[in-house]
Amino acid sequence: MNAIQGLRVGLGMDSHRIASGGPLILGGIKLDADMHLVGHSDADVLLHAITDAVLSAAGLPDIGQIFPNTSDENKGRDSGEMLAQAMDLVRENGWSILNLDCVVQMERPKLSPYKGLLKQRIAELLRIDISQVSVKGKTGEGVGEIGRSELAAATCVVLLYK
């Protein structure tokens, strides 16, 4: 297999509704904020986007197929555990991560103070080096569902190699 055939890109996107009252679980860590994300699992929008990106790049079924939100087993589930399990599947299929790049869209809190922690936790869950992980935060400029803090969204692009 040549170098080009041994590379796969994957894209993952997710969004969750925001409700009042903390803590905010994002990227596998607890952020100091008086809001939380609403979902069947722990609603970790960033880890869900990453999970879908790695699964998709490896040509595997998506997060909803592997961890259905109709299953009681996945209710309130730790998304870090789902991501680690998805990454095991990706590895079993012979793929490794070259790098991943993520964008979180939330009006608040500011993500800059948490960037190091977020990258570290994601790297741990994926068993890669922190230098392979990038996380950026973007606000909604006060406009739309994101700007009104009604919604949080995340996008992740990942590059795998064999």
Ligand SMILES: [Zn+2]
């Ligand atoms: Zn989600």
